[in-house]
Amino acid sequence: MKVIDVRNISFQYKGTERPAVEQIRFEVNQGEIVGLLGHNGAGKTTILKCIAGLMQPAAGEITMAPAPGKDAGTNDRTMGISDLGYVPSDFYLYPLLTVEEMIRFTASLHRLEERVVSERMNAMLNAFQLNDKRHQFVKTLSNGMKQKVALITGVIHYPQTLVLDEPMTGYDAVATRETKNFLTRYANEQQAGILLSSHRLDVVEDICERIVVIHQGKAIFNGAISELKHLANDSKTLEEALLRMSTESEEVTE
Numbered sequence: 001m002k003v004i005d006v007r008n009i010s011f012q013y014k015g016t017e018r019p020a021v022e023q024i025r026f027e028v029n030q031g032e033i034v035g036l037l038g039h040n041g042a043g044k045t046t047i048l049k050c051i052a053g054l055m056q057p058a059a060g061e062i063t064m065a066p067a068p069g070k071d072a073g074t075n076d077r078t079m080g081i082s083d084l085g086y087v088p089s090d091f092y093l094y095p096l097l098t099v100e101e102m103i104r105f106t107a108s109l110h111r112l113e114e115r116v117v118s119e120r121m122n123a124m125l126n127a128f129q130l131n132d133k134r135h136q137f138v139k140t141l142s143n144g145m146k147q148k149v150a151l152i153t154g155v156i157h158y159p160q161t162l163v164l165d166e167p168m169t170g171y172d173a174v175a176t177r178e179t180k181n182f183l184t185r186y187a188n189e190q191q192a193g194i195l196l197s198s199h200r201l202d203v204v205e206d207i208c209e210r211i212v213v214i215h216q217g218k219a220i221f222n223g224a225i226s227e228l229k230h231l232a233n234d235s236k237t238l239e240e241a242l243l244r245m246s247t248e249s250e251e252v253t254e
């Protein structure tokens, strides 16, 4: 089952000369982790914001999986928003709350039972080695720790659809491994669909079944990493394949 169905969306920022994204279409299925790749300014964040319902595409439609017991909705704000977990790259956490207060505050917005929140929070704080930080003010955490807390707040309601913008920037090796393990397990156990944008190609290669490559606002590839490498003259690395693919796409456009 599709949890995100993006159908030919286009979006243009006010005062700009051309659309930031044009005629984008792809889907994310249950239990699948999909990577959204592309150079700086390609249009990844714009697409993720449209999916999160923060911006309305000028054309096209996005359908999201319904929250349990609700009808499927589109991104016109009728969707079961509580079934989406969205963590932007510029996430905001309240600096003067403790880690536990911050997580409980987010959970209260989803009206989760106290017992459920405690169970999930404890499990996630353990998974991210943040247990001893739970009573610390958010403002005293390192950037990497804050990023992990932001992920926990985005997932505390166990959404079936998780959208993450650059979730592992600046992570060390341990945090990267914890997050990779967490996301893989989450997608499997909850049968959730995860869409993440990332410049961390090593991470994408490890955990994404499929990638969508955006170049200058257009989707130039949607498929398995092995297929992309093959298409890009049997490139040895994902980086090489991406560079070749975007260069070729520019040559075609010219």
Ligand SMILES: Nc1ncnc2c1ncn2[C@@H]1O[C@H](COP(=O)(O)OP(=O)(O)OP(=O)(O)O)[C@@H](O)[C@H]1O
Pocket: 013, 014, 016, 020, 038, 039, 040, 041, 042, 043, 044, 045, 046, 047
């Ligand atoms: N608020 C805005 N107003 C005008 N143009 C914008 C705005 N936000 C983004 N853009 C433009 O839209 C295009 C796509 O930007 P977007 O942030 O979606 O790219 P991205 O792929 O997420 O890049 P990065 O990897 O650097 O985060 C860029 O040309 C950018 O300059």
